[in-house]
Amino acid sequence: MNVADSGHMAGILKQDGYEITQNEAAADVVLLNTCSIRDLAEEKVFSKLGELKERKVDEPNLVLGVCGCMATNLKKGIFKRAPYVDILCGPRSSKHLPRMINDVFEKGRSQVEVEPNEALEEFLPSVRESAFKAWVNITQGCDERCTYCVVPNTRGDQASRQPQSIIDEIKGLAEQGYKEVTLLGQTVNAYGLELAEPYPFSKLIESIQAIDGIEWIRFVTSHPKYVTPDFIEMFAKFPKVAPFLHLPYQAGSNRILKRMARRYTREEYIEKINALRAACPDLNLSTDIIVGFPEETEEEFQETLDVYKEAQFDSSFCFKYSQRPNTPAMNFKDTVPEAVKKERLERLLALQKEIAYVRNLKNLGKVHRVLFENVGRKEGSLRGHNQYNQVVISSGGPELIGQFRDVLIVENSPMTLYGEIKN
Numbered sequence: 001m002n003v004a005d006s007g008h009m010a011g012i013l014k015q016d017g018y019e020i021t022q023n024e025a026a027a028d029v030v031l032l033n034t035c036s037i038r039d040l041a042e043e044k045v046f047s048k049l050g051e052l053k054e055r056k057v058d059e060p061n062l063v064l065g066v067c068g069c070m071a072t073n074l075k076k077g078i079f080k081r082a083p084y085v086d087i088l089c090g091p092r093s094s095k096h097l098p099r100m101i102n103d104v105f106e107k108g109r110s111q112v113e114v115e116p117n118e119a120l121e122e123f124l125p126s127v128r129e130s131a132f133k134a135w136v137n138i139t140q141g142c143d144e145r146c147t148y149c150v151v152p153n154t155r156g157d158q159a160s161r162q163p164q165s166i167i168d169e170i171k172g173l174a175e176q177g178y179k180e181v182t183l184l185g186q187t188v189n190a191y192g193l194e195l196a197e198p199y200p201f202s203k204l205i206e207s208i209q210a211i212d213g214i215e216w217i218r219f220v221t222s223h224p225k226y227v228t229p230d231f232i233e234m235f236a237k238f239p240k241v242a243p244f245l246h247l248p249y250q251a252g253s254n255r256i257l258k259r260m261a262r263r264y265t266r267e268e269y270i271e272k273i274n275a276l277r278a279a280c281p282d283l284n285l286s287t288d289i290i291v292g293f294p295e296e297t298e299e300e301f302q303e304t305l306d307v308y309k310e311a312q313f314d315s316s317f318c319f320k321y322s323q324r325p326n327t328p329a330m331n332f333k334d335t336v337p338e339a340v341k342k343e344r345l346e347r348l349l350a351l352q353k354e355i356a357y358v359r360n361l362k363n364l365g366k367v368h369r370v371l372f373e374n375v376g377r378k379e380g381s382l383r384g385h386n387q388y389n390q391v392v393i394s395s396g397g398p399e400l401i402g403q404f405r406d407v408l409i410v411e412n413s414p415m416t417l418y419g420e421i422k423n
C-alpha cells in the first residue's frame with residue numbers, strides 16, 4: 001500500500017514537471033512516506049528526520065515533507081519534535097503536493113493537509129517501478145475499527161473507486177504490456193459495499209478476468225469476515241486469480257478476537273480456510289498475527305499456536321502488540337510485559353519456520369509458472385515470483401525479464417525456491 005502511495009506521489013509530482021531522483025543528496029524536495037502501524041515505524045521516521053535536519057543547515061531551501069499515516073496520526077504534533085519540517089500531507093491528500101511545495105516558497109513553511117477523510121480521487125497518475133507488475137488501489141480507508149489499529153484514524157473511512165474507473169485503468173495497463181495486477185485495499189474484499197450502487201468484489205474480479213493481456217490477478221489485504229461463498233468460488237472459477245491469499249487471523253483465542261473487534265471466531269476462520277482449500281487445493285496461505293495483545297494469557301497464546309498448526313500457513317507476518325494513540329485498545333492496559341511478548345514472538349516464529357519448511361518440500365519436482373522480474377544476485381541468474389507469490393531463482397538471460405516461463409523446482413530454502421526453466 002505504501003509503495004503504491006509513494007508511486008502516486010511521484011506520479012503527481014512528475015505530472016507537475018518534477019524529476020524523480022534516486023540520489024537523496026541531490027533532491028531539492030524530500031518527502032518521507034510514513035507508517036504509523038507500530039511505534040517503531042514512527043520512531044524510525046523521527047530518526048531519519050534528525051538526519052535530514054543536518055542538511056537544512058547548509059541548504060535552507062531544501063523542502064522537507066512528512067507524508068502518509070504519520071501526518072494524519074500526529075498532525076501538528078510532528079512540528080513539536082521536528083519544527084524544521086515544511087509539509088505535512090496525509091495519505092489521501094497527495095494531490096495537493098505540487099501546490100503545497102509552491103506555497104512553502106510563496107507563503108512560508110508549515111503547509112498542512114491532514115484530513116483523513118479527504119474525498120477519494122478516482123484516478124491518480126503513478127510512477128511504477130515495474131513495466132509488467134502493477135499495484136492498483138481500489139479502496140481507501142477502512143471501516144473495520146479493529147481495536148488495536150490506527151489505520152481507520154489515519155486513512156479514514158472506506159471509500160471505493162467506481163468499478164469502471166478501475167477497469168479502465170487496468171485495460172490501460174494491459175495495453176502498456178502489464179501482465180500482473182495486485183489490487184490494494186485495507187479490506188480489499190469489502191470493495192464496493194459502501195458505494196451508492198454496491199458492487200461486489202467478485203464481480204470486479206470477473207471484469208478484470210476478461211481483460212486481455214492481464215494473466216495474474218492478486219489482491220491484498222482480505223478480511224475473513226468478507227470471505228463469502230462468491231469470494232471463495234473465485235479461486236476455482238477464474239483462472240487468472242492466482243492461488244495465493246493473505247488472510248490475517250491476528251489471534252487464536254475467541255476472547256482476544258472479540259476484544260480486538262475482529263468479528264469472527266476461531267472456528268469460523270478455520271471453516272473459511274477449509275472451504276478455500278476445497279475450492280483451490282494448492283492455495284498458498286499467508287497471515288498476520290499479533291502477540292501480546294492486552295491481557296493475552298499463556299493459554300490464549302497457545303490457541304494462536306494451535307490455529308497456526310491447524311491452518312498450516314505457508315508464510316506469515318508476526319508482530320508484538322504496540323499500543324497506538326487514539327485507538328479503542330488504549331482503554332485496555334498494555335499488560336503483557338515486553339519480555340513475554342518477545343518470547344511469544346520467538347515461539348511463533350519457530351513454528352512458522354518449521355511449518356513453512358515442511359510445506360515447501362512439496363514444491364520439489366513440481367513445475368511452477370514464473371514471471372521473471374529482474375536479474376538475480378549471481379551472474380546469469382534471474383529472479384521472479386511463481387503463481388503462489390513465492391520467490392523463484394533460476395539461471396537465464398535478461399531477455400526473459402517480464403516474461404512467463406515454466407520452471408522445474410529443484411531446490412528449496414525457507415524463503416526461496418530454485419529451479420530450471422523448462423519452456
Ligand code: 5AD
Nearest residue numbers: 148149248288289290319320321322
Ligand atoms: N500492534 C501490532 N501490530 C499491529 N498491526 C496493526 N496494528 C498493530 C498494533 N497496534 C498488524 C496487524 C495488521 C498488520 C498490517 O499490522 O497484524 O494485519
Ligand code: SF4
Nearest residue numbers: 142144145146149151
Ligand atoms: Fe486495521 Fe482492522 Fe482495518 Fe486491517 S481491517 S486496516 S487491522 S482496522
